[in-house]
Amino acid sequence: MLFLRVLGPIEVEVDGRLVDIGGPVPRRFLAALSTTLGSAVSDEALGELIWGADRPQQVGGTLRVVASRLRSAFGPAARDLLQRGVSGYRLEVPPEWSDSGRFAASVTEGIRALAAGEAARAERLLADGLALWRGEPWPELDHAPALPAERTRLAELRDVAVEELQAARLACGQTAAAVAALSEAVAQAPFRERRWELLALGLYRGGRQAQALAELRRVRELLVEELGVEPGPALRLLEQRMLEHDPGLLTTARPRPPADGAVRAVPQPVSRLLTSFVGRDRELRLLTELLTEQRMVGLVGPAGVGKTRLAVEYCATQEDTVDRWVVRLGDVRRGDAVAMAVASALGLIHHSGDPAAVVRRALAVRPGLDPRLRAVRSRHHLAAGGRRDRGPPMAAQCAGAQRRLRSPLVPGHGRCGGRLVGALPG
Known part of the structure; x- marks a missing residue:
């Protein structure tokens, strides 16, 4: 069995034996393949990751030599795991054969255990996951411009693990x-x-x-x-x-739901920036007029022009702000995290289980709910649900709980990167 360590300087073990993988080039070659375990990496992408602007003239031939040397270092038991296909080279190993994969699995399982009230098990899983870190991931590829996103994902997961480990210790x-x-x-x-x-x-x-x-x-x-x-x-x-x-x-003890089993949203004030908001009186008046007639109004403009600020100010300045929420998705990077962001905006912070189900139940038990405005700062890949011409699954689920709610989460359109505000007349 081959085990790959990338949470620090790259290391390879084959059947428990540490393999000498050679100098900087083979180390970068292996590190580049480990960023997408099981998926092929083209010669062009490998050349960029390994050499940057100093790539050799015959990249393909050089890569073949490096791959051959690595296969020899792996030995007969693991040499076939480094494969060459039509799309490029790939390292055919499952995520659990790498420390990054085991770390992610440990954190996920630890968080589940903590939510289920198994604090001692959660502490063990989260501590074991964090112990896998020996340094920054993929230091061999520090020059690579395409890698920061994957590093950021692992760093965020590590931050979450640090926090939830202490939550488990408090629970213990x-x-x-x-x-x-x-x-x-x-x-x-x-x-x-x-x-x-x-x-x-x-x-x-x-x-x-x-x-x-x-x-x-x-x-x-x-x-x-x-x-x-x-x-x-x-x-x-x-x-x-x-x-x-x-x-x-x-x-x-874990917080208990209400005795009747219902889940209720906690009224949350719309948080406004402390800086002054000037020069948008006309837009606020226009937004107010449009929202008396339309279910949905789009705020469109270049990034940084103030679309989100306008939506927040509108929510905060209305008289009936109890049933108005601003869901901020600027830092959300995965579609499955949208429901958690919506639940947090509604104040559903002490309920476990599927966040989408919690939101649906909260909306369903609010008699006379007036979902006049749901302002969502979103990105296409979060809100589109796979297509730009239909609302995301979260919106459809909320609509099922409240018939008057109509697609509060919808993607922006156009080349200017617009953000939309979902709204309903009273």
Whole structure:
């Protein structure tokens, strides 16, 4: 069996034996193939990843020599895993034969275990996953311009694992250890609100209520001063529960749904930037007029012109803002994460299970719900559901729960990268 380590300097083991894969070129060759395990990489792409602008004149011939040497290093047991096809070279190994694949699987399973109340198992899985990291992924390809996205994905997953590991430790009663780790974690990534939430919770459970509230004030000041935004719903709700001395904060049990089994959205104020909003009175009036007649209004313009800000200001300045939500998808990179973003915007932050199902139930139990505006800052690949001419699955599911809701999540169209605002008349 071949095992590939890419979370740090690249290493290859064959049947438990560390393989000498040679100098910089074969290492870069192998690193390039490991970025897309099981998929072919063309000669042109390999040439760019391995040599950049200094590629040799005969790239194909050079790659054949490098591949032959690597097969010899792998030995008879694994040489056939490095394959050459019509589309290029590929390393035919499953994700679980790499540390990056095992890391992702451990984090996913650990988060599932934590949601199911299996805190000890979650702690073990998340700690095992993080232990696989030996450094930055693929340091051999630091010069490659096409790699940052994959590195960013793994780094984000690692940040999540760090946070949820401490959540598992808090659930196991390891308060002191979690607080110590979280104090370091917030210093390393001060804008990740989940870390502050867990730190404050740990301090509160450790009998340090004043310091817990002080940390919540500190993160609010940081967000307001540096980004001009208020803390998210999770931090606001935690502070409120602390001030009310909610006994549920002292227990490690998972939050329970309401006795009747219903899921209810928590009214969330629309967060506005603290900077002044001037010069858009005409657009606000026009938006108000259009939304009295149309179900949907599109805000279209170049990136950075202020489409999202206009939608937020409209939501925040209306008298009936209870049933208005702004779902921010600017940092969401996967379609399956849209439902979680919608659930968070509705304040459904203490419910486990399928986020889409939670949102549907929350919408279904709100009598007289007036979904006048759902403002969504989206990207084509998130909202289109595979096609630009039909609404995404999340919109269809919400519409099934509330008949008056009509496709709140729809893609922008046109070359200018527009964002659309979904709306309904009262």
